[in-house]
Amino acid sequence: MTIRVKDGLIPLNLLRLPGWDRTLSVILALTILGALGMLGYAIASPRVGERFTEFYIEGLEGKAADYPKELVLGEEGKVIVGIINREHETVTYQVEVAIDGVKNNEVGPVTLDHDGEWGEIVGFTPERAGDTQKVEFLLYKQGQSEVYQRLHLWVDVR
Structure with missing residues (x-):
């Protein structure tokens, strides 16, 4: 053709x-x-970024300074504990304060949506005198027995 x-x-x-x-x-x-x-x-598809939680402590002036360093036995030390949820889901947290491994205070439950923020003054009272006592702030996620994050201060108690 x-x-x-x-x-x-x-x-x-x-x-x-x-x-x-x-x-x-x-x-x-x-x-x-x-x-x-x-x-x-x-x-x-929505982008899901890194999943994490911001966990921090501040002095009472709202700065990462001026933490209690010396206390008198029976005196309460205070700091601001803050949590910011960046997990891309609603999370319930629990904060435990321990001095030299002994539970001293507990805060929560605190439930935060993604990007939700929480901050509160949290106190702790040492029960014995001594230098260089480790004050730990332990963050737990609901349903988990393992510590998710931990922070600490060193305090001398007279």
Whole structure:
């Protein structure tokens, strides 16, 4: 079969793609469709960043300074304990205060949505005199018996 062109005839088989060209064209088309599908998925899927909790202590002035360093036996030390939930889900926390490994105070439960913040003055009262007592602030997630995060101060008690 031939097609009439202005200057002559062209055999129709010259207009058809050879077998390998047709195969490459199909592969290219499928690759482009796959890339567009992945791009659509990436745009439509929400990005979940790193999951973590900010846990901190501050002095009563709201700065990372001026923590209690020396107390008199029976005197209550106070700090601001803060939690910011960056877990991308609602989380319930519990804070425990321990002095030299002995539970002294407990705060919570505190339930925070993602990006929720909580801060409160938390007290602790040493029950014995001595230098360099370790005051620990232990953060637990609800349903977990292991400490999620821990912070500490050193206090001398007279």
